[in-house]
Amino acid sequence: xxxESVSQMPVAEGKxxxxxxxxxxxxxxxxxxxxxxxxxxxCETYHTAASTLGSQGQAGKxxxxxxxxxxxxxxxxxxxxxxCLIADTNFDVLMVKLKGFFQSAKASKIETRGxxxxxxxxxxxxxxxxxxxxxxxxxxxxxxxxxxxxxxCWSLLLEFLQSFLGSHTPGAxxxxxxxxxxxxxxxxxxxxxxxxxxKIRKQQxxxxxxxx
Amino acid sequence: MSGVRAVxxxxxxxxxxxxxxxxxDGTETxxxxxxxxxxxxxxxxxxxxxxxxxxxxxxxxxAEGDTQDWAGAGSSADQxxxxxxxxxxPSLWPWDSVRNNLRSALTEMCVLYDVLSIVRDKKxxxxxxxxxxxxxxKQNPQTLQLIxxxxxxxxxxxxxxxxxxxxxxxxxxxxxxxxQRDFNSELLRLRQHWKLRKxxxxxxxxxxxxxxxxxxxxxxxxxVIKNTDIDLDKKIPEDYCPLDVQIPSDxxxxxxxxxxxxxxxxxxxxxxxxxxxxRPLPKSKPGSPxxxxxxxxAQNVLLCKEIFAxxxxxxxxxxxxxxxxxxxxxxxxxxxxxxxxxISLCHSSNDKKSQKSATEKQSPEDHxxxxxxxxxxxxxxxxxxxxxxxxxxxxxxAPFGHKRMRLSGPQAFDKNEINSLQSSEGLLEKIIKQAKxxxxxxxxxxxxxxxxxxxxxPQIQAHWSNINDVYESSxxxxxxxxxxxxxxxxxxxxxxxGVEQIRVxxxxxxxxxxxxxxxxxxxxxxxxxxxxxxxxVRLWFSxxxxxxxIFQKAMFYKIANGVIFVDHSKKFSGIKWKVETLFIKWNCxxxxxxxxxxxxxxxxxxxxxxxxxxxxxxxxxxxAFETFHFI
Numbered sequence: 001x002x003x004e005s006v007s008q009m010p011v012a013e014g015k016x017x018x019x020x021x022x023x024x025x026x027x028x029x030x031x032x033x034x035x036x037x038x039x040x041x042x043c044e045t046y047h048t049a050a051s052t053l054g055s056q057g058q059a060g061k062x063x064x065x066x067x068x069x070x071x072x073x074x075x076x077x078x079x080x081x082x083x084c085l086i087a088d089t090n091f092d093v094l095m096v097k098l099k100g101f102f103q104s105a106k107a108s109k110i111e112t113r114g115x116x117x118x119x120x121x122x123x124x125x126x127x128x129x130x131x132x133x134x135x136x137x138x139x140x141x142x143x144x145x146x147x148x149x150x151x152x153c154w155s156l157l158l159e160f161l162q163s164f165l166g167s168h169t170p171g172a173x174x175x176x177x178x179x180x181x182x183x184x185x186x187x188x189x190x191x192x193x194x195x196x197x198x199k200i201r202k203q204q205x206x207x208x209x210x211x212x
Numbered sequence: 213m214s215g216v217r218a219v220x221x222x223x224x225x226x227x228x229x230x231x232x233x234x235x236x237d238g239t240e241t242x243x244x245x246x247x248x249x250x251x252x253x254x255x256x257x258x259x260x261x262x263x264x265x266x267x268x269x270x271x272x273x274x275a276e277g278d279t280q281d282w283a284g285a286g287s288s289a290d291q292x293x294x295x296x297x298x299x300x301x302p303s304l305w306p307w308d309s310v311r312n313n314l315r316s317a318l319t320e321m322c323v324l325y326d327v328l329s330i331v332r333d334k335k336x337x338x339x340x341x342x343x344x345x346x347x348x349x350k351q352n353p354q355t356l357q358l359i360x361x362x363x364x365x366x367x368x369x370x371x372x373x374x375x376x377x378x379x380x381x382x383x384x385x386x387x388x389x390x391x392q393r394d395f396n397s398e399l400l401r402l403r404q405h406w407k408l409r410k411x412x413x414x415x416x417x418x419x420x421x422x423x424x425x426x427x428x429x430x431x432x433x434x435x436v437i438k439n440t441d442i443d444l445d446k447k448i449p450e451d452y453c454p455l456d457v458q459i460p461s462d463x464x465x466x467x468x469x470x471x472x473x474x475x476x477x478x479x480x481x482x483x484x485x486x487x488x489x490x491r492p493l494p495k496s497k498p499g500s501p502x503x504x505x506x507x508x509x510a511q512n513v514l515l516c517k518e519i520f521a522x523x524x525x526x527x528x529x530x531x532x533x534x535x536x537x538x539x540x541x542x543x544x545x546x547x548x549x550x551x552x553x554x555i556s557l558c559h560s561s562n563d564k565k566s567q568k569s570a571t572e573k574q575s576p577e578d579h580x581x582x583x584x585x586x587x588x589x590x591x592x593x594x595x596x597x598x599x600x601x602x603x604x605x606x607x608x609x610a611p612f613g614h615k616r617m618r619l620s621g622p623q624a625f626d627k628n629e630i631n632s633l634q635s636s637e638g639l640l641e642k643i644i645k646q647a648k649x650x651x652x653x654x655x656x657x658x659x660x661x662x663x664x665x666x667x668x669x670p671q672i673q674a675h676w677s678n679i680n681d682v683y684e685s686s687x688x689x690x691x692x693x694x695x696x697x698x699x700x701x702x703x704x705x706x707x708x709x710g711v712e713q714i715r716v717x718x719x720x721x722x723x724x725x726x727x728x729x730x731x732x733x734x735x736x737x738x739x740x741x742x743x744x745x746x747x748x749v750r751l752w753f754s755x756x757x758x759x760x761x762i763f764q765k766a767m768f769y770k771i772a773n774g775v776i777f778v779d780h781s782k783k784f785s786g787i788k789w790k791v792e793t794l795f796i797k798w799n800c801x802x803x804x805x806x807x808x809x810x811x812x813x814x815x816x817x818x819x820x821x822x823x824x825x826x827x828x829x830x831x832x833x834x835x836a837f838e839t840f841h842f843i
Contacts, residue, residue, distance in 0.1 A: 070626050071624040073617075073620045073625065074622070074624045075621070086623065089621060090621075185624070
């Protein structure tokens with residue numbers, strides 16, 4: 001358990017998503033990281049059913065149900081700015097039972113798949129974000145194992161990110177800003193992923209409109 | 213009396229008339245009191261003719277009260293008699309009983325009168341006195357006392373004999389019933405040790421470990437039967453038991469798991485022909501009945517079978533670099549290249565045939581009792597795990613499985629943590645690891661001992677730690693010179709003997725890992741011997757030098773006490789030693805040995821050379837040799 005930073009790598013000019021991913025992985029291999037299998041993070045969206053809304057006509061809250069292959073026996077459920085629940089995998093079955101209260105949004109499943117690289121204390125995961133059949137972006141997650149307090153190791157993470165991301169190094173994630181000195185947990189990682197997926201989802205809408 | 217007016221006193225009799233009935237208007241009807249004759253009749257009825265003379269007087273007094281009535285009663289009685297029929301009417305006539313009694317008295321008196329009159333004549337009847345025994349002479353009271361005592365004693369004896377007879381009867385009854393009752397008490401004793409249940413008219417028991425957590429599919433039921441082949445007439449044998457147990461045929465006899473390590477691998481053809489030796493049955497407790505020993509032996513056989521089944525299943529399923537061989541009742545694996553570990557199930561039945569064949573006993577020297585014991589412990593550990601509260605769900609609605617596994621979801625365990633929860637090692641792997649460790653440890657001990665016996669100077673000491681793990685032991689090795697133990701403390705090695713390698717921690721902090729090869733350890737220890745010498749020599753033989761004079765073949769060092777003359781000896785130069793000999797002209801001679809390569813250190817070689825030196829030089833050199841040897 002360590003501190004993880006999730007960020008997005010913009011697609012290089014004139015290249016496809018796959019090629020950019022290959023570039024990154026080659027860089028990592030040159031650096032000396034060793035491949036250690038694959039990973040997958042996926043997310044499904046649910047919104048509260050209309051029947052449970054009050055008469056004021058509030059907008060339905062969105063709930064995200066996510067899985068992470070790093071924690072194979074767990075399931076995460078989180079609201080946008082609300083709490084994050086870590087549960088057993090039986091939670092998915094529970095969601096089926098709660099069909100009356102939570103309805104899944106259409107075509108909402110978004111996931112990222114890729115390879116894991118281990119470089120000493122760092123674990124780097126480079127994945128392709130796909131929604132349906134199309135690849136929408138690249139996600140890069142870096143975990144520093146030994147530390148559990150975010151504020152202590154952010155500078156080290158930043159340096160490492162710079163070494164192979166170059167100019168595309170992201171800023172400090174919002175999650176770090178919230179609770180500086182508290183222990184970092186897997187829930188924070190999932191919040192980062194949720195924000196990333198939302199960003200990618202909004203991004204894609206622009207080019208579609210542009211094509212038209 | 214004078215002047216006081218007379219007071220009229222009215223007297224009323226106390227006995228009022230009895231009330232017969234009270235009318236509805238309040239008037240009372242009185243009973244007429246009895247008249248005189250009625251009263252008399254009432255009294256006469258109450259006469260009891262069977263009493264003595266006192267009542268006769270009363271009778272007479274009562275009768276005189278009214279003679280008229282009596283006469284009338286008597287005449288009426290005669291009239292009745294003449295009629296001949298006596299009708300029983302007690303309520304009508306109160307004088308009836310009186311009359312009857314008087315009549316019978318009259319009859320009696322008449323008879324007596326007749327008899328007496330006949331006897332008076334002495335013609336037809338005579339009176340004779342009744343013969344009586346002669347009274348015992350009253351002058352001998354002691355005899356009388358004796359006889360009376362005898363009689364009383366006889367009476368007491370009779371009572372006691374009666375009681376004794378009753379007791380003997382009950383005892384003999386007990387003896388007879390003992391056989392029947394003993395079965396139940398034996399059954400009760402059996403029940404205290406084993407689980408029994410009644411199925412139809414049979415009593416079955418369970419000697420498997422199923423209730424203790426085992427998953428072995430053997431049923432393990434035994435039957436309790438009544439021992440009826442007893443002849444009540446003959447004497448009951450001492451070890452007779454009315455209860456007998458019948459154990460399943462495949463659990464008969466005794467079994468044990470033989471674990472042995474052999475150096476050389478035998479031929480393939482020899483596999484499967486494990487020579488069993490009949491281990492003497494473990495001595496049962498002196499007070500335990502025979503069924504207890506029988507059942508315990510059967511349970512042991514079952515446990516050994518389970519252990520062997522588990523081991524062979526794992527041997528087949530688990531993939532390892534060198535595959536394990538499972539042949540008949542033996543599992544063979546190779547923990548180290550030249551080593552063979554064989555685990556076999558030795559089951560010897562109690563037949564007479566096998567007893568004869570087992571006379572050629574295999575020497576049990578290579579059987580490792582520790583590993584056999586550990587196997588038993590491990591399988592019991594496995595049993596306990598299936599029943600432990602970690603596995604059993606708390607609360608009852610939780611799913612089965614390890615407690616921490618259930619928490620791994622909500623607490624987001626990653627793969628490392630999940631792997632650490634699941635114990636991936638089976639019984640066979642554990643036993644092989646233990647065997648490896650035992651072998652490595654014994655070989656290390658043998659190496660150290662052989663070195664210690666072979667090399668006299670310096671000395672090697674090994675302090676083995678008493679508290680060890682199944683997979684790790686440690687020994688502290690000290691290499692010292694005799695007489696210089698306090699000074700030369702720098703060679704202290706801590707050897708941690710693990711499963712496959714030995715880790716050596718030097719006093720100065722260096723950590724060296726040695727493999728399981730015997731030679732490696734020996735070489736390493738030998739190198740340490742030399743280090744000791746070097747240190748010792750250095751300590752003793754460093755002198756401060758004031759001036760130096762170098763010549764062609766020798767060097768002169770001037771020190772406080774004199775001059776040290778250094779000569780380069782060619783004999784010792786080379787890969788083994790480079791020796792510089794120094795000698796002082798005055799009091800003492802000293803030697804300085806400079807060690808270049810310390811691999812194959814050979815003390816003997818050095819000594820021989822110095823002996824040679826001794827022969828050709830003066831006594832000063834002799835002293836040097838001794839000094840060196842002293843180190």
